[in-house]
Amino acid sequence: MDIKEIIKPENLVYKKTELMTDAPLSYCPGCGHGTAHRITMEVVEEMGIWEDTIGVAPVGCSVLAYDFMNIDMTQAAHGRAPAVATGIKRVWPEKYVFTYQGDGDLAAIGGNETLHACNRGENIVIIFINNGIYGMTGGQMAPTTLPGMKSSTSPYGRVIETMGHPLKMTELIAQLPGTYFVTRQAVHTAAAVRKTKKAIRKAFEIQKEKKGLAFIEIVSNCNSGWKMNPVDANNWMVDNMFPYFPLGDIKVDGELVK
Amino acid sequence: MGEVKLMKGNEAIAEAAIRAGADAYFGYPITPQSEVIEYLMVERPEDRTGMVVLQAESEIAAINMVYGAAGAGKKVMTSSSSPGVSLKQEGISYIAGAELPCVIVNVVRGGPGLGTIQPSQADYFQSTKGGGHGDYKLLVLAPASVQEMADFVDQAFDLAFKYRNPVLILSDGVIGQMMEKVVMPEQKPRLTNDEIIERYSDWATVGKKKSRERNIITSLELDPYRQEAHNLKLQEKYKKMEENEVRYEMINCEDADYIIVAYGSSARIAQKTMDQARAKGLKVGIFRLITLFPFPKNEINKLADRVKGFLAVEMSAGQMIEDVRLAVNGKVPAEHYGRYGGVIHSPEEVLAALEQKIIGG
Numbered sequence: 001m002d003i004k005e006i007i008k009p010e011n012l013v014y015k016k017t018e019l020m021t022d023a024p025l026s027y028c029p030g031c032g033h034g035t036a037h038r039i040t041m042e043v044v045e046e047m048g049i050w051e052d053t054i055g056v057a058p059v060g061c062s063v064l065a066y067d068f069m070n071i072d073m074t075q076a077a078h079g080r081a082p083a084v085a086t087g088i089k090r091v092w093p094e095k096y097v098f099t100y101q102g103d104g105d106l107a108a109i110g111g112n113e114t115l116h117a118c119n120r121g122e123n124i125v126i127i128f129i130n131n132g133i134y135g136m137t138g139g140q141m142a143p144t145t146l147p148g149m150k151s152s153t154s155p156y157g158r159v160i161e162t163m164g165h166p167l168k169m170t171e172l173i174a175q176l177p178g179t180y181f182v183t184r185q186a187v188h189t190a191a192a193v194r195k196t197k198k199a200i201r202k203a204f205e206i207q208k209e210k211k212g213l214a215f216i217e218i219v220s221n222c223n224s225g226w227k228m229n230p231v232d233a234n235n236w237m238v239d240n241m242f243p244y245f246p247l248g249d250i251k252v253d254g255e256l257v258k
Numbered sequence: 259m260g261e262v263k264l265m266k267g268n269e270a271i272a273e274a275a276i277r278a279g280a281d282a283y284f285g286y287p288i289t290p291q292s293e294v295i296e297y298l299m300v301e302r303p304e305d306r307t308g309m310v311v312l313q314a315e316s317e318i319a320a321i322n323m324v325y326g327a328a329g330a331g332k333k334v335m336t337s338s339s340s341p342g343v344s345l346k347q348e349g350i351s352y353i354a355g356a357e358l359p360c361v362i363v364n365v366v367r368g369g370p371g372l373g374t375i376q377p378s379q380a381d382y383f384q385s386t387k388g389g390g391h392g393d394y395k396l397l398v399l400a401p402a403s404v405q406e407m408a409d410f411v412d413q414a415f416d417l418a419f420k421y422r423n424p425v426l427i428l429s430d431g432v433i434g435q436m437m438e439k440v441v442m443p444e445q446k447p448r449l450t451n452d453e454i455i456e457r458y459s460d461w462a463t464v465g466k467k468k469s470r471e472r473n474i475i476t477s478l479e480l481d482p483y484r485q486e487a488h489n490l491k492l493q494e495k496y497k498k499m500e501e502n503e504v505r506y507e508m509i510n511c512e513d514a515d516y517i518i519v520a521y522g523s524s525a526r527i528a529q530k531t532m533d534q535a536r537a538k539g540l541k542v543g544i545f546r547l548i549t550l551f552p553f554p555k556n557e558i559n560k561l562a563d564r565v566k567g568f569l570a571v572e573m574s575a576g577q578m579i580e581d582v583r584l585a586v587n588g589k590v591p592a593e594h595y596g597r598y599g600g601v602i603h604s605p606e607e608v609l610a611a612l613e614q615k616i617i618g619g
């Protein structure tokens with residue numbers, strides 16, 4: 001096939017969802033944020049709910065999520081996305097509302113908002129990108145930074161005695177009766193992307209059925225913050241992040257499975 | 259005429275919010291304003307009008323719930339008292355930056371810090387000069403009676419939507435806690451979802467129809483020139499408020515030699531001082547501020563041409579006095595008097611201060 005043949009419409013095998021804008025992604029090459037955005041928007045498109053979906057962007061690398069997601073969106077103050085989403089959902093209970101947050105946003109500054117939105121069982125979806133670091137501000141230590149892991153504010157590695165343990169926010173909120181579906185996924189391989197997309201679909205279906213809060217952690221990379229190339233970052237993630245943050249469902253249909 | 263009730267100021271605010279057709283209230287308890295959320299929880303407005311009431315986990319969460327719901331085109335209110343309002347400041351700055359309408363009530367208590375639960379007017383700077391980070395203004399209404407607590411809620415919502423700007427009702431522990439007769443406004447219907455979509459689809463996150471561009475509620479602008487342009491637009495808006503929304507009341511100012519400038523409960527106390535002064539033959543009038551921002555600077559400046567002096571009376575170490583002095587611009591003496599830290603000045607103390615600082619001076 002020559003090039004003209006290949007680009008014929010009938011030979012189209014994959015098309016970017018219309019719910020992603022044409023704006024060039026601001027993410028570093030190899031970063032998981034872009035993939036997580038895309039599959040979220042694909043789910044919203046496939047469910048046919050884009051006219052009724054309102055997203056909440058965090059403060060973090062994905063602060064500009066609203067530049068890329070072609071739906072109505074609100075940009076929340078650092079950590080406050082679950083409260084902002086609560087406000088929207090309570091006055092528009094028939095709409096689909098989701099937050100998209102990093103680990104600093106969700107587990108550090110926004111810990112209280114996360115805990116209480118989960119505990120109230122707000123009928124929203126929370127997508128939590130855990131890359132073990134503050135990507136946006138230049139690679140400072142996050143609540144999820146691993147023991148011994150270097151960051152610009154733990155330059156000699158995270159010291160547990162003085163800096164505390166990495167926080168397993170997902171396991172924590174899974175204990176709350178308000179959460180209905182809690183899972184930890186990744187987007188570093190095609191298979192993982194498919195699984196994560198399925199989980200996101202399930203989360204939005206739960207919201208549709210008004211069953212409670214669905215929480216999806218995506219363990220992701222930050223090649224810039226980790227100071228690695230994208231391939232090394234993914235390998236390092238598999239070797240180091242996954243043992244501490246094991247993938248899989250934690251709570252299904254309101255029941256702990258792990 | 260509407261229903262006549264005997265109510266606390268805090269209860270009047272809550273009832274008025276239901277009657278204004280508010281869609282939601284988000285708050286966190288703090289003395290001396292907890293009656294607002296308590297009243298709403300007892301009243302069950304979800305049954306009366308469909309209004310949502312939610313006790314948030316903190317003032318921070320409450321103001322961010324307001325941000326989310328206001329950004330989605332709904333009529334939303336929160337209330338608190340001084341320490342809680344301090345916590346809300348980041349959220350208020352975001353709301354002002356993103357140009358969202360909402361009503362915030364501060365029933366002020368004495369500070370700094372945890373301070374006291376007794377009344378105060380020491381949050382004037384925070385209320386009128388921005389409060390949080392960045393160049394922004396709230397439109398600030400100062401009720402001086404339980405009736406005004408009720409009446410200002412609906413007005414505040416109208417102003418909030420007119421300018422797409424947060425409106426602050428700055429009350430204090432006296433007005434919040436005291437009981438007075440109040441004529442309640444008639445119940446206004448809440449807007450339907452269809453009406454909201456029709457009215458606010460050009461900016462609110464009500465769900466993106468294929469036919470329009472997406473709506474984004476944000477205060478972020480990475481390009482400094484565009485951020486400056488946004489700031490200029492905000493400043494234009496504040497100027498319009500200054501041109502159109504200045505509200506005040508002049509009591510016995512026609513023949514007055516001396517003017518007491520005050521707002522809220524200090525203005526009530528000043529009435530008694532005025533009576534006492536007039537009984538002694540001193541021609542005293544009251545300039546009662548109703549809007550603290552916009553501040554009636556032109557009116558006070560004009561008044562300064564024909565009176566001998568001003569006494570700014572406020573329950574603070576001297577905050578409003580700065581605006582009074584700027585308005586008077588040195589034409590005649592303008593001094594401050596007030597007890598603070600939760601102490602309320604008596605009419606006699608105010609009169610003594612007037613005689614000593616203005617008339618005698």
Ligand SMILES: Cc1ncc(C[n+]2csc(CCOP(=O)(O)OP(=O)(O)O)c2C)c(N)n1
Pocket residue numbers: 059060061062078101102103104105106129131133134135136137142222
């Ligand atoms: C109140 C407040 N404090 C601090 C910051 C600075 N800040 C911006 S993003 C960020 C960390 C974001 O990290 P994370 O949530 O993990 O997102 P990532 O960039 O890694 O995706 C911080 C500390 C801010 N914007 N606001």
Ligand code: SF4
Pocket residue numbers: 026027028030031032033061131135136221222223224225
């Ligand atoms: S800094 Fe890290 S999280 Fe941010 S875009 Fe780059 S790789 Fe992604």
Ligand SMILES: [Mg+2]
Pocket residue numbers: 102103104129130131132133134135142
């Ligand atoms: Mg991070």
